[in-house]
Amino acid sequence: MESNLRDLVQYYLPTFPLRRVRRLVDDTTDFTSITYGDVIHLGGRHYMVLRDEAERRFGIEDFKFWVKRCKCLETGESAILKLVFHEEFTQQIGSMSIRSFRSQNKEARILNLVRGDMRFMQGTAERDEAGNLVRILDVIRGKRFDTVIDNLPGDHRHYYENDLYRMMELLIAGCEAIDFLHRHYEQHGDVRRDHLWMETGTGKVRWIDFDYAYETRANPFALDLFGLGNSLLFTVGKQIYTPQTFAHMESGRNVRDTDFSPVIKNRLVNLRRLFPYIPRELNNVLMHFSQGAEIHYDSVEELLGDLRPCLELLPKQTERRAS
Numbered sequence: 001m002e003s004n005l006r007d008l009v010q011y012y013l014p015t016f017p018l019r020r021v022r023r024l025v026d027d028t029t030d031f032t033s034i035t036y037g038d039v040i041h042l043g044g045r046h047y048m049v050l051r052d053e054a055e056r057r058f059g060i061e062d063f064k065f066w067v068k069r070c071k072c073l074e075t076g077e078s079a080i081l082k083l084v085f086h087e088e089f090t091q092q093i094g095s096m097s098i099r100s101f102r103s104q105n106k107e108a109r110i111l112n113l114v115r116g117d118m119r120f121m122q123g124t125a126e127r128d129e130a131g132n133l134v135r136i137l138d139v140i141r142g143k144r145f146d147t148v149i150d151n152l153p154g155d156h157r158h159y160y161e162n163d164l165y166r167m168m169e170l171l172i173a174g175c176e177a178i179d180f181l182h183r184h185y186e187q188h189g190d191v192r193r194d195h196l197w198m199e200t201g202t203g204k205v206r207w208i209d210f211d212y213a214y215e216t217r218a219n220p221f222a223l224d225l226f227g228l229g230n231s232l233l234f235t236v237g238k239q240i241y242t243p244q245t246f247a248h249m250e251s252g253r254n255v256r257d258t259d260f261s262p263v264i265k266n267r268l269v270n271l272r273r274l275f276p277y278i279p280r281e282l283n284n285v286l287m288h289f290s291q292g293a294e295i296h297y298d299s300v301e302e303l304l305g306d307l308r309p310c311l312e313l314l315p316k317q318t319e320r321r322a323s
């Protein structure tokens with residue numbers, strides 16, 4: 001078998017160093033032991049494991065040992081294999097504690113639902129020999145949406161005048177995608193600005209990572225909405241503002257307690273306090289996610305109903321760029 005495997009790798013991937021070829025893996029249960037040089041056998045195909053995927057959060061690289069970057073030997077395509085990871089945890093959102101778990105079935109179901117809809121990552125699911133439902137994902141070539149925004153030049157005013165319109169168009173498309181899921185009685189489950197990616201080739205945004213599920217008592221749509229609110233806040237502000245980040249700003253003196261998020265207490269929601277040129281209508285959308293909010297959005301559709309008209313109030317890209 002070992003020599004067969006080497007032959008197979010040599011045939012399909014002649015540039016791969018043969019001495020680094022390890023095992024043929026039919027059972028992915030023990031995902032931590034699967035590493036560079038292993039070949040995962042799945043759905044009649046072979047996937048050379050190259051590395052673990054990682055998420056960069058708070059400046060540190062968080063390795064995901066169950067998410068493997070691979071190359072399919074038969075097709076030559078890159079693929080991400082998401083292996084079954086049974087994890088249960090409690091999320092604390094304000095005063096709510098929500099029992100959450102990973103569900104490979106939910107992710108596979110959503111992959112089926114969104115097939116061909118490029119607002120979402122694409123992929124299929126196959127069972128390995130031990131019955132684990134592995135998600136085989138097409139790799140999105142692009143950057144996290146928050147990184148794209150973070151990399152835009154200039155201060156907030158410059159961003160507002162040149163780029164916010166375009167970024168809002170993208171975020172609205174992202175909200176519409178989540179609305180689509182909700183209309184099909186599905187939840188994304190982990191709406192965060194780093195799970196929205198901007199594809200380099202098309203300039204469009206796409207959602208990744210659908211495996212979080214909740215105990216039925218939790219309102220999953222509310223959680224997705226909360227995630228969209230946070231993403232919107234980042235998009236409008238170009239960053240997240242806390243008392244530390246606006247301490248040096250003259251306009252920061254006007255900030256009140258009710259201007260913050262009720263959930264993440266030091267997160268400023270009322271951005272118009274700092275940037276009075278933000279249209280009142282857009283700021284009002286943000287204020288639905290603030291401590292002082294009297295009404296909340298019940299659905300993404302409702303959020304979109306308020307958000308779409310705001311687009312026309314924003315400056316379109318100035319002529320300067322074009323010239």
Ligand SMILES: Nc1ncnc2c1ncn2[C@@H]1O[C@H](COP(=O)(O)OP(=O)(O)O)[C@@H](O)[C@H]1O
Nearest residue numbers: 053054055064067080121137138139140208209
């Ligand atoms: N379809 C994809 N295209 C490109 N990168 C992806 C894709 N799916 C996952 N990744 C990368 O792998 C990381 C971990 O995958 P993710 O699905 O978020 O796992 P987890 O559920 O453990 O957070 C992502 O943050 C991203 O960097």
Ligand SMILES: [Mg+2]
Nearest residue numbers: 055190195209
């Ligand atoms: Mg993730």
